[in-house]
Amino acid sequence: MTTLNEDTSGRSADALRADDTTEAPTGNGGAIGGVANWVDERTGAAKGVRFLMKKVFPDHWSFMLGEIAMYSLIIVLITGTFLTFWFVPSMSESVYNGPYVPLRGITMSDAFKSTVDISLDVRGGLLIRQIHHWSALIFIVAIMLHMFRVFFTGAFRKPREINWIIGLVLSMLVLVEGFIGYSLPDDVLSGTGVRAAQGFMLSIPIVGSYIAYFLFGGGFPGTAIIPRFFTIHVLLLPAIIVGLFTAHIILVMVHKHTQYPGPGKTDKNVVGFPLMPVYTAKAGGFFFVVFGVTALIAGLVTIDPIWMYGPYEPTMITAGSQPDWFMGFADGALRLLPGFLEFTLLGHTWSFNVMLGAILLIPILWTLMGVYPFVESWVTGDKREHHVLDRPRNVPTRTGLGMAAIAFYAVLFGAAGNDIIAIKLHLSIDDITNTLRIMLVAAPVIVFWVTKRVCLSLQRKDRDLVLHGKETGRIVRTAEGRFFEAHEPLDEYERWRLVSFEAHRPIAAPAETDENGVRSKTASADRTRARLSQFFFNDRIEPVTPLELAAAHHDGQADEALAPLEAAALEDAHPGEFGGHLHGGAEEIEEHNAYAHQQGSDDDA
Amino acid sequence: MTTPSNPSDKESSVTHDSTSEAGDDRALVSLEHREGSDNLPERFQDPGLPAHIHRAGDSDEAAARRYERQVAALFAISMFATVLFVVSYFAVGNDTVVSLPIIGRTMALHVSLGVTLGMSLLCIGLGAIHWAKTLMPDTEVVEERHELRSPDEAREGAVKILADGLEGSQLKRRPLIKYTLGGALGLFAIPLGLQLVGSLGPLPHTDLETTLWDSKLPGGKPRRLMRDPDGTAIRLSDVTLGSVFHVLPEGIDATPDPNNEKLKAAVILISLQENLIKSARERKWGVDGVVAYSKICTHVGCPVGLYEQTTHHLLCPCHQSTFDLTEDCKVIFGPAKRALPQLKISVDDEGYLVADHGFDQPVGPSFWERA
Known part of the structure; x- marks a missing residue:
């Protein structure tokens, strides 16, 4: 209150308007300038436009994954709106009399009939429907790949934890949205999926049958589920998804985009190209590329030809019934969970064989992903802002964990096709299922270990490159008959990319008791943290330091006194050709060397 | 590069120390590690952005004109594809079936609409991207980041406004309002929730047990x-x-x-x-x-x-x-x-x-x- 008084003291109310101007900005006139002036005087939009148009985005192919997701969202919204003009979300039944002969005379719901009409009768309707379906699938794939990029490069670290969680919620809602959209045509495949979904709900303790009866408006299938799914699919979930997406993209603007490590790129800047004109053209153009490719796929590759499946009939089913692929992992979990997980206790039925895979799996997995950034920042104790991304190899444990999660997902996904695998490979489905049960536990462990080793090896390769330069393939013989391969040292820009990372070191738990013998309240948390820290960072490769590089160059010449002479002789022999250092193959690394082969093993963690 | 060798400086870089005395301060640790000697820094320094390399179109006007023609050609193809889409929409019959390689027999209308729409959109996109990559400025721009945390003054200001507001509402001094408001806000959703849940469907009763x-x-x-x-x-x-x-x-x-x-x-x-x-x-x-x-x-x-x-x-x-x-x-x-x-x-x-x-x-x- 007081500040306001100070600012305005001595000024009349009229004087407050003294700054106002009614004149248009000079220059740059014309119709556009006039409209811009009109809008700006009423909204002050020029400030925002200036802020937005000069925003800088870094270039990298992996940053386009999120873009693909964004554009696919726009495409599904456009095509989905088109579809609502013809789709009839009703389960009222009537007999088909349309142009498609094989279905004539068959009783079907209006939902199915209108989908057949969109596909076979409405001109261009099938194209819109298939763009919608393909684009939804591309949306989900792009979200998954975008998540992988964010995870493996550590882009979820401070200050982007909130956006990681918004992204996770989005990815989960998109799965639900996709499942419901797939169910709307009321064909025999999707109807079977909805029936299974009702079975999932029934497995929920205490309230399961109530949830199912409320959602379906009674027993399955009833006549309410398609209209209700329709409202959820076109109104409720899109509103939430668009809202969360907007928050997601605003936070990207606020945080400014992350960038890969490289010369001149720091946590304090962002190096790239401005939105106007470069990114407007590139990103705007990329929208048309995504839309165009989706339209080409939709025009050439049939998806979900429901007129060939036929309408849903409660007693009908086809062999090889599977959900749309993005629900495959949950379906696979259902196929792997053994029946003994269902039991009767206290007079009630507990169906963990269904509940674990169908109800609990997704919340558990998503919660684990959601807490990961906080666990990692707790383990490292790192509270700084990070805008330069990690190269995945430089964080072997995180990369290993991520790959283990992907392996877990892949086994579940494979299990959803256990019947197809059995048929194609002529194997017993029981054996395949049992094998997959073992793999579900074993594969993540193996994949974690292998990935971590590969990362460490790649880091060693980077060190090797920095210390000894690139192999040139030029073999040089000295006067004494020794052979060397000439190595070309990296220039400082290439080198910076390989040495600029930071290797976290494990932390030790502080003393559990203080000098008075009083046990610290956080002792057990500290111990856990130290153990986790060991797990994360015990095996690590540190970046090369200038001293190590100097030492490596020095060791390269086995005989110090001779070295300059050799170099001089070589320069004479190949003038202008030899610009690198000499390295004597296996001899160059001595046992006590920082990078001696004998010490390369670090498997004893 | 004739630094004298000093074996004590070359500790193993592939570390597996099971007991590390390092504390929380990462930055400090990395400085302590491998203390530099002989005027070498502990870590490499960022060399800064490499020199910009110009493209053909930046200096060669002929190349630039070539790019211009390429971009224009892509946009022209897009227009042509759009025209074809319109023609297909009116000219191709609903029941016409064509045989295509790999794809097999398929609906002519659907395929022609899909391919022409796809080409129309794709060529706009490719043209715009080609334009951006060859003709628009490609010098990197550096934008500074600022810490997201608000300055202390702003934070204190925000806290003060909230505290003053709370004070002005007299919520603390008037518990009667506080508790009744809490109760009302806690309960107001019940009618809406009850209407929805209560009317969505019947109770299961014995429906699941009988056939x-x-x-x-x-x-x-x-x-x-x-x-x-x-x-x-x-x-x-x-x-x-x-x-x-x-x-x-x-x-x-x-x-x-x-x-x-x-x-x-x-x-x-x-x-x-x-x-x-x-x-x-x-x-x-x-x-x-x-x-x-x-x-x-x-x-x-x-x-x-x-x-x-x-x-x-x-x-x-x-x-x-x-x-x-x-x-x-x-x-x-x-x-x-x-x-x-x-x-x-x-x-x-x-x-x-x-x-x-x-x-x-x-x-x-x-x-x-x-x-």
């Missing part, structure tokens, strides 16, 4: 087993050894919700060699080796539609639960726990198969209330 087989036909006669989907009754003599019938109860189309009834009452009728049946109950509930079982999987409710004659196994195509028909349809593999319930059948005076009574337990997936 149409439990009731007799009007007139008290037991329901016959009818073929699905023809709706014709089945004589015992029709059921030859090894044959399979998909069965629904007689009179199902006269019920208010035939689909709901079908879903629960669907039955699979199979004729086995009677001596193969290991369960006495199963034999007794069937007729001469002809047995009827619920077709609804006890896992999540898919129809158990696949019968393998040689092994007498019933397989659910959804999650591959396998039931052994010779052992009272108990689960021999897969995620289901419970056997398929059996329907007790007999033959009526006219030689048709009828159900004596309903299933002795609920059919379909497990649910909480099921004991």
